[in-house]
Amino acid sequence: MFKIPLMDYNKVCACSIKKNSELAKLLSMTSLIVWDEVVMANKNTLATLDVSLWDILGVPGRFMGGIVFVCAGDFRQILPVIRGGGMNDELEYCIKSGYFWDDLLKLELTRIVRLKADDTKNKIFAKNLLALGRGESGPVKLPEKFGIVVETRKELVDKVYDNLEENHLNTSYFEKRAIISPTNDDVDRINLMVYDKSEEPEKVYMSVDTAMEEVTDIQTSVFNAITSPSLPLHMLRLKVGSVIMVMRNICPPKLCNGSRVIVTNLKKYIIVGKILGGTHRDEQVLLPRITLESTDTTIPFKRKQFPVKLSYAMTINKSQGQTFDRCGILLDSAQCFAHGQLYVACSRVTSWNSLIIYTGWEKVNDDFRKKLPRNCVYKELFVESLSEEDKPPEAVVVSDDQEVALAEEEPDQSIVEIPKEVYTISEEEAVDMLLPASYVPKKYLLDDHQAEFIAR
Incomplete structure (x- = not known):
């Protein structure tokens, strides 16, 4: 809405709004x-x-x-x-x-309305959740009735996406389900695990990668091998019924970065799908190929591809602001590493038993036990005001x-x-x-x- 430009962290720029527009x-x-x-x-x-x-x-x-x-x-x-x-x-x-912080009038909410308050177990879950958000950093032991803990990744996928084949085109089924993890690597692996459960025929789209003007002596195969969280894959594999996430603003506010879509048809130059959730739920959309520039790779280049990625799973950062009826948390190979990630992950649901958690295993004294999830909290954030030197x-x-x-x-x-x-x-x-x-x-x-x- 405000045309805020992409900018360096330490700069204050100007919004791209003409004064007579x-x-x-x-x-x-x-x-x-x-x-x-x-x-x-x-x-x-x-x-x-x-x-x-x-x-x-x-x-x-x-x-x-x-x-x-x-x-x-x-x-x-x-x-x-x-x-x-x-x-x-x-x-x-x-x-x-x-x-501007000191000039803002602060009003504090005191009740979690996302949870079903009539359930005693949910009231306990809400209190534990708030304590987790302001708690200590380091490994934490999750209390009882704080989600359902599973033994393997496969069990996590099966519990979140049960009866997948019967619901492969059901927007209501996918809209309120997701598996979340701290890192993109784990998200990609889970996406492929769920994707491979579908028996629909597959269509493969290859990107066209080209060098920037200042880079001319590198072979195209080098660009094809580069993967980045901000770019679609060079080889994009999709099936009818696949859940995908849009990676760029295409038609705001209907189709923005982060919008989830279920694929209903795969054409040569276009992907047809239905929007999952929001005010445009079930509305049909057409996704074209577009040219994207790499912003976080060592070698700058351009990639022409459909701006989408599989979205049965997503990162914890991407899930913030969303609510699911069933949410899986994967914490086996990568732990939460930034402030608030574990709190955000555990607060995506409307009931304690809608949370499915897999933390993996670790060996202690020749015996295996479930890992304790790592919590990361910056206590400085909860001080009423900044220190004098930081003001x-x-x-x-x-x-x-x-x-x-x-x-x-x-x-x-x-x-x-x-x-x-x-x-x-x-x-x-x-x-x-x-x-x-x-x-x-x-x-x-x-x-x-x-x-x-x-x-x-």
């Missing part, structure tokens, strides 16, 4: 913005929208341009994904480190009926004449003349990217 007019009439799962958002993403709305609405210094901004999230859940980063990086780029400069609270104060003392309200020299100086100097630093609250001091944006 229809979207800009819509935003000027907007009185409320609701942003769900905001804990997963990078703080600079919100800052980008904030600065863009200053310019579009013409009110520098008013958070989100003065529009009421309601965000929802749970700090027990997953934080922004920082490639190659650790705890310090995730904390640095979460919204709690944003300059942004002191914020200025502005209410709806209060003028924005651009200085400790009220600035001169007389007309400002712009000297002719402003047209022949640099953008940085122009910003200094038109918007002096002394007239801006410390909280809203502009960095180079913001200054360049406002100057334009």
Whole structure:
């Protein structure tokens, strides 16, 4: 909706919205913005929208341009994904480190409504779940009646996807079932296990991989062998009845990155399917081949392929925000490694016995026992405010009926004449003349990217 660009973690950019566009007019009439799962958002993403709305609405210094901004999230859940980063990086780029955090009014929910509250066992499960989300890091022993623990991967698959053949085109059957795991490798293996249970004829689609302009001396076979979580496979195997996930925004909001589709027909140049869940449930869609550029591979290249992957299983990060009637958790070869992953995995269901858990086995003193799942919790997130050294400069609270104060003392309200020299100086100097630093609250001091944006 806001045309937020893909950007570096440490930059505040500008949304791709022209000031005279229809979207800009819509935003000027907007009185409320609701942003769900905001804990997963990078703080600079919100800052980008904030600065863009200053310019579009013409009110520098008013958070989100003065529009009421309601965000929802749970700090027990997953934080922004920082490639190659650790705890310090995730904390640095979460919204709690944003300059706007102290000005937000915090309201706390106290009851889990996803669970069936009339069941005593579910009430106990809910309490244990909240304790897990704020608990200690390291291996944890799951309490009794905290899901159904199975012995093997095959048993996990059979319990989640029972009667698969009889329901291979049933959207209701697949919509509320999934197996989740921390890593893409395990997800791919489980997807193939479930896929191979189907006896439908298979169709194989091969991608067309080409080098970028700056890479010309590498054979195509090298590109064909590269796999990446952000790209479809070079050899895509599908059957009628396969459950797939769309990997790019194709037709928002109907068909977006993360939308799940059940395949109903496989043509030479098109995949026909029905949407699983949401307001467009059971609606037929056509998926074309598109060209995608690699963003996280050592060798940059382009791949033309259907932007889909099998989706009987998905990563824990991808499952956040979804609710299943039956959910399997696979933790045998890879444990949860980021804050909130185990809590998110265990809270995807509506009842304790809808959770199927397989943790694998380990050898202890010449004997085998079930592994204890690893929990990862950053206790720093549950402190009321950041430490003094981590706090942004002191914020200025502005209410709806209060003028924005651009200085400790009220600035001169007389007309400002712009000297002719402003047209022949640099953008940085122009910003200094038109918007002096002394007239801006410390909280809203502009960095180079913001200054360049406002100057334009």
